[in-house]
Amino acid sequence: MSEELNPREGVIHPEVRAPSDESERGPDGRRLQHAEAASKPIRADAPREPQPRGAKIKGNRPIDQGEAAERFLAAPLHQKAHDERLWDVRKKRDAAAHGIPEWEELREIASQIKAHTLTHLDDYLAQFEAAAKANGVHVHWAEDGAAHNRIVLDILQKHGAKSLVKSKSMLTEECGFRHFMAAHDIDIIETDLGERIQQLDEEEPSHVVMPAVHKTRLDVADVFARTLGTDPDNDDAHYLAESQRETTRPLILKADAGLTGCNFAIAETGTVVTCTNEGNADLSGNVPPLQIHSIGIEKIIPKVEHLGVFIRLLSRSALGSPITQYTSHFRAPRAGTEMHMVLVDNGRSERLGMEEFWTSLKCIRCGACMNTCPVYRRSGGLSYGATYSGPIGLIIDPTFNKRKYSTLPFSSTMNGSCTNVCPVKINIHEQIFAWRKVLAEEHQIPLLKQGMMKAAGAVLSRPAAYRAAISTADSALRALPRFAVYNPANTWGKKREMPHAPRQSFHAWYRQNRMNKDGQS
Amino acid sequence: MSAREAIFARLKANRPAGDYPLPAVPDFAPLVGDDLVAEFTERLARMGGRVERAGSPADPFAPVRSRLAGAAVIASAVPEYSGNRDLRAAQRPQDMADVDVAIVRARFGVAETGSVLFTESDLIVNSVAYLAQHLIVLLDPADLLANIQAAYKRPEFGQSAYAVLHTGPSATADIEGVLIHGAQGVRSLTVLLLRRTAPGPI
Ligand code: SF4
Numbered sequence: 001m002s003e004e005l006n007p008r009e010g011v012i013h014p015e016v017r018a019p020s021d022e023s024e025r026g027p028d029g030r031r032l033q034h035a036e037a038a039s040k041p042i043r044a045d046a047p048r049e050p051q052p053r054g055a056k057i058k059g060n061r062p063i064d065q066g067e068a069a070e071r072f073l074a075a076p077l078h079q080k081a082h083d084e085r086l087w088d089v090r091k092k093r094d095a096a097a098h099g100i101p102e103w104e105e106l107r108e109i110a111s112q113i114k115a116h117t118l119t120h121l122d123d124y125l126a127q128f129e130a131a132a133k134a135n136g137v138h139v140h141w142a143e144d145g146a147a148h149n150r151i152v153l154d155i156l157q158k159h160g161a162k163s164l165v166k167s168k169s170m171l172t173e174e175c176g177f178r179h180f181m182a183a184h185d186i187d188i189i190e191t192d193l194g195e196r197i198q199q200l201d202e203e204e205p206s207h208v209v210m211p212a213v214h215k216t217r218l219d220v221a222d223v224f225a226r227t228l229g230t231d232p233d234n235d236d237a238h239y240l241a242e243s244q245r246e247t248t249r250p251l252i253l254k255a256d257a258g259l260t261g262c263n264f265a266i267a268e269t270g271t272v273v274t275c276t277n278e279g280n281a282d283l284s285g286n287v288p289p290l291q292i293h294s295i296g297i298e299k300i301i302p303k304v305e306h307l308g309v310f311i312r313l314l315s316r317s318a319l320g321s322p323i324t325q326y327t328s329h330f331r332a333p334r335a336g337t338e339m340h341m342v343l344v345d346n347g348r349s350e351r352l353g354m355e356e357f358w359t360s361l362k363c364i365r366c367g368a369c370m371n372t373c374p375v376y377r378r379s380g381g382l383s384y385g386a387t388y389s390g391p392i393g394l395i396i397d398p399t400f401n402k403r404k405y406s407t408l409p410f411s412s413t414m415n416g417s418c419t420n421v422c423p424v425k426i427n428i429h430e431q432i433f434a435w436r437k438v439l440a441e442e443h444q445i446p447l448l449k450q451g452m453m454k455a456a457g458a459v460l461s462r463p464a465a466y467r468a469a470i471s472t473a474d475s476a477l478r479a480l481p482r483f484a485v486y487n488p489a490n491t492w493g494k495k496r497e498m499p500h501a502p503r504q505s506f507h508a509w510y511r512q513n514r515m516n517k518d519g520q521s
Numbered sequence: 522m523s524a525r526e527a528i529f530a531r532l533k534a535n536r537p538a539g540d541y542p543l544p545a546v547p548d549f550a551p552l553v554g555d556d557l558v559a560e561f562t563e564r565l566a567r568m569g570g571r572v573e574r575a576g577s578p579a580d581p582f583a584p585v586r587s588r589l590a591g592a593a594v595i596a597s598a599v600p601e602y603s604g605n606r607d608l609r610a611a612q613r614p615q616d617m618a619d620v621d622v623a624i625v626r627a628r629f630g631v632a633e634t635g636s637v638l639f640t641e642s643d644l645i646v647n648s649v650a651y652l653a654q655h656l657i658v659l660l661d662p663a664d665l666l667a668n669i670q671a672a673y674k675r676p677e678f679g680q681s682a683y684a685v686l687h688t689g690p691s692a693t694a695d696i697e698g699v700l701i702h703g704a705q706g707v708r709s710l711t712v713l714l715l716r717r718t719a720p721g722p723i
Contacts, residue, residue, distance in 0.1 A: 038698030141525040194695035237699035279706030286647040308670040332682035353535030
């Protein structure tokens with residue numbers, strides 16, 4: 001696939017069409033689009049528009065996602081660029097999935113491996129721990145985020161470490177790691193470009209894979225001018241990325257410790273696997289004299305051979321590329337250094353006991369459900385006011401705080417597209433509805449929405465019919481089918497008209513134009 | 522009760538009912554044709570890397586000559602080329618900060634994705650593969666595997682302290698989707714197809 005990816009569809013909104021194309025090209029001069037690259041230039045251009053900020057957090061009060069979404073919608077350049085960008089990634093994911101004949105079988109196997117592992121998690125964690133210890137790794141257990149932070153602080157203090165470089169980790173976001181360490185005078189440096197932008201702007205990441213996807217280059221230029229001293233009038237993406245590289249490199253070289261997250265933890269070998277495009281997990285793990293890996297206990301898979309399933313699914317689902325630039329397997333310490341692994345529960349073992357929700361623990365954080373979600377694309381990740389946003393956020397945020405996140409399961413049109421793209425086959429939209437019921441029963445939601453619940457229940461009480469309806473409507477359409485917008489289960493989108501429908505759906509176009517010509521990309 | 526005991530107790534108590542056997546993973550037919558070199562070359566190019574065939578036996582490095590000629594510091598982990606930075610004498614990973622070009626040999630390549638694998642013994646100093654500005658990778662065409670599934674049957678993953686698949690150079694598109702090479706790690710990755718002369722990996 002390349003720029004010829006549906007030239008007729010014309011989905012790029014004229015206001016975000018880029019005047020030029022700065023992306024890297026391959027040896028043959030063809031435009032490249034691996035990593036998080038867009039398949040065609042998308043650019044939010046002048047006039048400058050202030051970046052819409054995320055949901056207003058008021059202690060434990062329920063998040064008003066709709067209010068933040070309205071502000072995002074009121075910033076048309078940001079909204080359109082965000083929407084186009086994520087939709088583009090979604091299309092690349094489709095093309096990558098179509099390129100593998102066994103795609104559906106892989107999803108099924110991945111889902112079954114996860115179900116098996118989660119239902120035997122104590123055994124596999126014990127196996128992982130024993131293997132890691134035999135490899136010379138120090139293993140720690142944390143019941144919650146606060147314990148994780150204290151354990152890491154303790155390791156750092158024992159080594160007299162004052163600075164730590166880290167790669168992207170949603171788990172450490174969950175733990176409030178950066179804020180905690182700031183209070184203890186430890187310098188934390190994010191090394192993923194998107195995450196670094198967010199750190200410098202004192203904002204949370206808005207997407208699990210692309211933390212700064214809601215920002216335009218002008219926003220980044222502002223942040224870097226303010227924090228790194230770059231030229232405020234230079235918004236060239238190459239200049240900005242290079243400025244970040246040049247300013248971060250010395251910090252990496254000086255850092256006392258390095259920390260990575262974990263995409264997969266292999267029970268049989270005690271290995272932590274990270275998938276990145278920048279190589280920053282490898283810098284964090286291989287440069288500083290002290291190495292720490294933070295691992296959510298649900299990341300375990302039994303054997304190395306299972307990576308052959310998950311690695312094939314992850315980057316294709318996330319970005320449409322066959323693999324990330326770096327797939328790194330950390331198993332034992334480098335000679336003369338210490339390697340620590342912190343296994344973190346933070347609500348996971350409780351979630352395992354929730355009959356309707358435990359399968360959400362299968363999530364491999366690919367972000368595909370977010371990219372395909374019309375609500376997410378049009379409101380931005382920060383509107384959810386939680387660590388996890390988009391469809392996956394709706395079903396796991398309430399497990400962290402039922403009251404604060406009680407309204408989130410209503411930020412969905414219930415079109416089911418998230419479920420269709422999930423590489424581990426989590427029944428996301430059904431869990432969203434199940435949460436609505438739980439929260440209604442526990443009176444966590446306002447009466448208005450409880451009224452909506454009754455109407456929604458009528459539709460969803462016939463799940464087979466509903467499922468059939470959403471799948472024949474090819475539920476990830478650019479614009480939602482009318483019935484999905486106007487069905488009573490949609491508690492989000494009635495007023496918010498869905499934008500610019502393509503003349504033809506991607507699937508229909510794909511089947512017509514590419515399947516026969518090019519079965520594999 | 523320790524944190525470990527508490528977590529294990531909850532996991533046991535909360536184990537979902539039902540039988541969830543571990544599925545067998547079938548051997549999927551490779552998505553690539555028989556010409557693994559051509560497939561590898563094409564796939565790696567799409568991921569931002571490039572592949573060159575070695576020059577004549579007298580001058581195998583000819584295709585990357587210009588890259589090497591422009592480099593002040595060359596760190597070589599391979600017997601086929603002597604650089605001017607001795608990796609084995611390095612005291613700290615940070616010593617690699619000024620390396621312009623690193624030359625390393627891959628254990629194997631993967632045609633389906635255009636990836637190459639290194640372990641800590643191939644790199645000698647792991648950090649050189651990230652702190653160097655450019656990476657030149659020697660790969661014996663006989664070491665090409667068809668797909669990722671085949672790769673994960675190799676013993677390196679159970680034996681090495683560190684094993685890493687590189688698929689092209691360091692890349693980011695975190696700013697408006699504009700693809701940029703050299704985000705944090707190497708700015709370019711070139712694979713030079715060159716048979717092993719020394720005996721294979723230990
Ligand atoms: S729920 Fe599924 S689609 Fe969403 S991030 Fe997790 S694995 Fe990906």
